[in-house]
Amino acid sequence: MTQPFTLAVCAEMIWRDKPIEWRCARLAEMGFDVGLWNWPDHDLEALVQSGASFSIMNGYLTGRLADDEGATELLRSARETAQIGKRLGVARLNLHGTGLGEGGLPAQPTEIVTGKMWLKARDTLARIAEMAEEEGVVYTLENLNLPVDHPGTPFGRAEDTLALVSSVNHSRLRLNLDLYHVQIGEGNLIETCKSCLPWVGEIQVADVPGRCEPGTGEINYPVIARALNDMGYRGPVGMEAFAKGDPEHALEAFRNAFTL
Template sequence: MHHKQQSTWRLSANLGFLWHDLPLLDRLQCAHDAGFQGVEMHWPYDVSPTQVAKVCRDLNLTLLSVNTPQGNQATGDLGLAAQVGRQAEFRQSFQKTLDWARQANASMIHVLPGRSGEAEQSHDCFVENLCWASDLIQGEEMTLLLEAMNPYDRPDYFYHTQEAAYSMIEACGRDNIRLMFDVYHVGMGQGNVLNRLRALMPQIGHIQIASVPERQAPDRGEIRYEAVFEALTLLEYRGWVGCEYCAQENVQQEVQRWTQALDVSL
């Protein structure tokens, strides 16, 4: 017997983490075979978006989100949206992401701000770029996502707290910009997960999960995901919950193990 929560929210496979050693189209097949109905991706841009759309259609998978490019990884870029003096580069890369997302039928784009810089200038740059991107997708079934990352994994990232990400949404004043609430990052960087979930629920567009502190399957570690899932149901969250964790064994068997242990279905 499954909890009533399954009627409001569903679990998706994060293909940046799960089956990451396989080609992207094979990962889609694996997600389907494991029982997932939704998938999310990081940087799928070397694969044809129309091909991805076709495979998702054939397998009855919903493609949720993709990330904007990190920039030049050789120099340590972690995103471009808050990088002062690089607006043209960000806008070009965002347009590429948007074109890909539209053709692949993705409905969300995670906009990466990148490294922290001069606080005020970076803030203004990010807000300006977000408003520009928000205008581009106005009237479409497309949402921009903002995700704060914990200071241990990303010490010099633009933002580390849910509240900092939310303040960007407030500054933009747009209803197509929402939070990506990653329980792993919140657990690692801030704690008080359930209260933050409750407070921020109206602004949340997507949720991700993994154990704390190891970033493994959600039945491991110190966060009691039964309580998190129960809260999502009580708060009537109607979106997807992305499984963005490092698999420790055969992914399909591991998914079966933890979904049974936590009494949730895909």
């Protein structure tokens, strides 16, 4: 049995009755890297002292890709967050098509994405990549599903995030390819992975329906793990999922699904 991937787990979604620093320390003890959401929610020094290696964290607090005011705010917020990311040693800082509010809904819903918005989004991401080069960090752009969790989010589909990131084509801007969202919004997971592979920074997973650990839904993650290995992917795979039952059992199910 081999483990070709670095496995990470979103600490926000597991052991939700425990302090976040306890969760991070326990995940590190079990051999997982750690994913986080918004840094102001946590005691940064406690996170540092947890001993965890942080795979990914939300890379901004406010701002948008596709308009002048939003882009200016996104650049400011992303640069501020880069300093926190460096303090924690976070490998990747995550972006979305627009800022997300309560319940993951877009702060500014968009029904129609115009050509002008596409051009502005690409320009904003190019500026993010240049800033990331200055700061020595890496940003990722995450796809989101529109039918269930994030209706009205512009540039949410995997084909959208791929189009934007590949057009910028900068080593400091990668894809956070979330297969839970792909399954709900687009399907065709293995072919999507192949198309995105040259620009992937991290792959995230949860099963559908329910957004719980692999093995609780319809996605055959062991097959996907073998396909990723065969296509040469050796990067991180992060479980951004709830535990359907016992958290430690959920984590072992995740580990088993991505052990070949």
